Amino acid sequence: MKFRRNPLPRRLVDVLCFLTIVVVIPLGILYDFIFVLPAYHQPGGYAYAFTVLTVLFMFLNGIANLIACMIVDTSVDQERVVLYSNGDVEPLNWRHCAICDKLAPPRSWHCKACGVCILKRDHHCMFTGCCIGHLNYRYFVCFVFYLFVLSAHLLVYNSIHLKSFFSLLTIFHFWTDPWGMLHKHLLSLNVLLFVITSITLVYNVPKMLRGRVCTECKASQKYNCGVNYNLKNIFGQQMYIAWLSPLIKSQLPDDGYTWKSKSVDDKLK
Numbered sequence: 001m002k003f004r005r006n007p008l009p010r011r012l013v014d015v016l017c018f019l020t021i022v023v024v025i026p027l028g029i030l031y032d033f034i035f036v037l038p039a040y041h042q043p044g045g046y047a048y049a050f051t052v053l054t055v056l057f058m059f060l061n062g063i064a065n066l067i068a069c070m071i072v073d074t075s076v077d078q079e080r081v082v083l084y085s086n087g088d089v090e091p092l093n094w095r096h097c098a099i100c101d102k103l104a105p106p107r108s109w110h111c112k113a114c115g116v117c118i119l120k121r122d123h124h125c126m127f128t129g130c131c132i133g134h135l136n137y138r139y140f141v142c143f144v145f146y147l148f149v150l151s152a153h154l155l156v157y158n159s160i161h162l163k164s165f166f167s168l169l170t171i172f173h174f175w176t177d178p179w180g181m182l183h184k185h186l187l188s189l190n191v192l193l194f195v196i197t198s199i200t201l202v203y204n205v206p207k208m209l210r211g212r213v214c215t216e217c218k219a220s221q222k223y224n225c226g227v228n229y230n231l232k233n234i235f236g237q238q239m240y241i242a243w244l245s246p247l248i249k250s251q252l253p254d255d256g257y258t259w260k261s262k263s264v265d266d267k268l269k
């Protein structure tokens with residue numbers, strides 16, 4: 001597996017989204033630990049410690065998946081392209097990328113922000129500042145999943161203050177009640193994080209089950225090789241435990257250059 005030389009976000013919008021994740025969320029969690037959880041559990045008690053450890057596990061796992069997503073290089077490796085194009089057999093369904101001026105394998109697309117062709121490109125993610133493709137899709141999904149569970153978990157604890165979310169228009173009370181306003185803003189970010197991660201999962205899960213990416217036509221069933229194989233092509237051979245940590249190695253069945261497709265299967269039958 002190759003790693004990106006400069007994984008930090010480059011576009012301004014990517015930098016701002018990335019900072020929202022790595023700065024604002026930890027501040028919100030700290031606020032909840034100090035001001036919200038003590039309303040439910042005695043600080044220092046087992047219930048308090050268990051809740052803190054659960055929240056930390058979800059947050060740290062989410063951040064670890066975010067880092068993995070950013071550092072894993074899922075762009076087309078030109079050395080592999082040369083090997084394929086010099087082979088005895090002409091690469092099937094390959095196309096010519098006019099921007100890179102090189103051959104590109106099936107399911108790869110060029111990203112203007114990243115400046116390279118991406119293997120099985122899904123989309124360019126503003127929060128990670130990189131493209132989501134064949135080799136880092138697993139980390140992206142786990143990153144979103146852990147943030148979704150984390151935001152849902154914190155929302156339950158914040159629910160006693162939820163009514164204040166609907167009175168955000170009292171923003172002008174900032175000078176008279178700064179702590180109250182801070183809580184309302186953190187609560188609104190909690191709700192926002194829950195909504196964004198929910199929508200992202202609702203949009204991505206059906207695609208994952210059908211073995212498809214954003215750039216492929218909705219009607220395309222060419223690479224839909226069954227739910228089990230489709231999920232293995234995202235989470236790898238160890239898919240039942242791979243979601244527990246980005247450090248768990250899990251080999252993908254397809255290499256990103258040649259693909260098992262439904263039509264090939266049909267021919268074999």
Ligand SMILES: [Zn+2]
Pocket residue numbers: 097098099100101104109110111115116117
């Ligand atoms: Zn390209």
Ligand SMILES: [Zn+2]
Pocket residue numbers: 111112113114115123124125130131132
């Ligand atoms: Zn990109």
